[in-house]
Amino acid sequence: MELETSNECMTVEQAKELLRNGINCQIDSNEPGQFKVGDQVRAKVIHVQNYTRLPRYIRGKVGMIVKDYGIYVFPDAVGMRLGTKPQHIYSVRFTAQEIWGSDASAKDALYIDLFDDYLESV
Amino acid sequence: MNGPHDLGGMHNLGAIPIEVNEPVFHSEWEAKVFAMSFATFKNYFPVDETRHACERMPPGQYLSSSYYERWLYALELLLNEHHLVTKEEIEEWLAQFAHSQTSSKAD
Amino acid sequence: MSSHSQHSESDIALRVKAIESLLVEKGIIDPATIDMIIDAYEHRIGPHNGARIVARAWVDPNFKQRLLTDGTSTIAELGLAGFSSEHMIVVENTPEVHNLIVCTLCSCYPWAILGLPPTWYKSFAYRSRAVIDPRGVLREFGLEISNHVEVRVWDSNADLRYLVLPERPLGTETMTEAALTSLVTRNAMIGTAKVQVPTPPELVA
Structure with a gap:
């Protein structure tokens, strides 16, 4: 993914290409992540003033990493045009009761995709 | 940003508007707002910048606007911030369009 | 219904028409691209x-x-x-x-x-x-x-x-x-x- 924009009128051909191929947000790299599958992690309690993809309801909650998706550009930086800040993103599983308390179903769970920058060790 | 878009867990936002056989767009203007925004993706604005622009709509306005009204807000905001179009230009063109519509009605 | 709108449909439609025409005039969008995108999502995807x-x-x-x-x-x-x-x-x-x-x-x-x-x-x-x-x-x-x-x-x-x-x-x-x-x-x-x-x-x- 490139951060620089051409500021050129999108042609029909460019639009077709964008529809067909989209925008690749993944980075090919072997750089290790801060966490691994099975780790217990806490979503940081942070109140970013600008753009973030870390919703409020998950901040401060503890979950488990179930999958490492690899390295992706960091939307919080991209949305502000501050760079791509590539880092690992993980699928993290939280029990419904961890997020919503004992009134929630003991059976249910929520999965959300969280970047290294959103997480801390427990 | 702790904005109005961060809705997970919020109560009292009503019944889910389930529509049978829903069209892709409900009006021509929705289709145009969508396509104009799409045509700015990548070439003018990273998609995340457009998402963020939607979220910067003041909370009261965000929660009382429809989906494509929010997209329109984001489009106008970014066009203006990146000096592609000024607010004045938009209002000027709008006044001309409104005027031509009124005069054609009068004919 | 596309959800609760605070403006009248005709006001928004007019505003969108004006913006579209302005963006075409300024060379920021191409009408052929706009038509292609709408057609793709209405009929193909x-x-x-x-x-x-x-x-x-x-x-x-x-x-x-x-x-x-x-x-x-x-x-x-x-x-x-x-x-x-x-x-x-x-x-x-x-x-x-x-x-x-x-x-x-x-x-x-x-x-x-x-x-x-x-x-x-x-x-x-x-x-x-x-x-x-x-x-x-x-x-x-x-x-x-x-x-x-x-x-x-x-x-x-x-x-x-x-x-x-x-x-x-x-x-x-x-x-x-x-x-x-x-x-x-x-x-x-x-x-x-x-x-x-x-x-x-x-x-x-």
């Missing part, structure tokens, strides 16, 4: 794409296995990648697990696979409640999920996009892949419906 993926997975166990482990490249085998479906994760409904997809922060959705999202998916009601009360939301869609089944909600907050692989209904063992494709609905691929077998005509009173 839609849930029929996702239905092909699901039906193939139902008839081809090898494809299904690859689909669940590497959604992106397996979907690409059918020529079905594209904008807002670049990084695909497919989650399987089973007798033990029911999956539900939402985007609480905006309305992220696999456009190339399912088309543009329906109004309900983009609504504040769905975005707010799918995470805190998924079973209540599913009841609103007419789906009662047994307490023995785990409900998994997937908040697609990042650049990965999700598709639910619904359960193949009983009684479809002899159906062809093409016939199966026609059974798969959009809502079943988001997780707010199950795939139903049509009642044979002779059983309809």
Whole structure:
């Protein structure tokens, strides 16, 4: 993914290409992540003033990493045009009761995709 | 940003508007707002910048606007911030369009 | 209804026309590009794409296995990648697990696979409640999920996009892949419906 924009009128051909191929947000790299599958992690309690993809309801909650998706550009930086800040993103599983308390179903769970920058060790 | 878009867990936002056989767009203007925004993706604005622009709509306005009204807000905001179009230009063109519509009605 | 608007439709329509004409005049957009984009999403890209993926997975166990482990490249085998479906994760409904997809922060959705999202998916009601009360939301869609089944909600907050692989209904063992494709609905691929077998005509009173 490139951060620089051409500021050129999108042609029909460019639009077709964008529809067909989209925008690749993944980075090919072997750089290790801060966490691994099975780790217990806490979503940081942070109140970013600008753009973030870390919703409020998950901040401060503890979950488990179930999958490492690899390295992706960091939307919080991209949305502000501050760079791509590539880092690992993980699928993290939280029990419904961890997020919503004992009134929630003991059976249910929520999965959300969280970047290294959103997480801390427990 | 702790904005109005961060809705997970919020109560009292009503019944889910389930529509049978829903069209892709409900009006021509929705289709145009969508396509104009799409045509700015990548070439003018990273998609995340457009998402963020939607979220910067003041909370009261965000929660009382429809989906494509929010997209329109984001489009106008970014066009203006990146000096592609000024607010004045938009209002000027709008006044001309409104005027031509009124005069054609009068004919 | 596209949800609660505070402005009149005619005011907005006029404003959009004015902006479109201004952007064309300034060379920022090309009308031919605008027409092509609208046509693509109105006529070419839609849930029929996702239905092909699901039906193939139902008839081809090898494809299904690859689909669940590497959604992106397996979907690409059918020529079905594209904008807002670049990084695909497919989650399987089973007798033990029911999956539900939402985007609480905006309305992220696999456009190339399912088309543009329906109004309900983009609504504040769905975005707010799918995470805190998924079973209540599913009841609103007419789906009662047994307490023995785990409900998994997937908040697609990042650049990965999700598709639910619904359960193949009983009684479809002899159906062809093409016939199966026609059974798969959009809502079943988001997780707010199950795939139903049509009642044979002779059983309809």
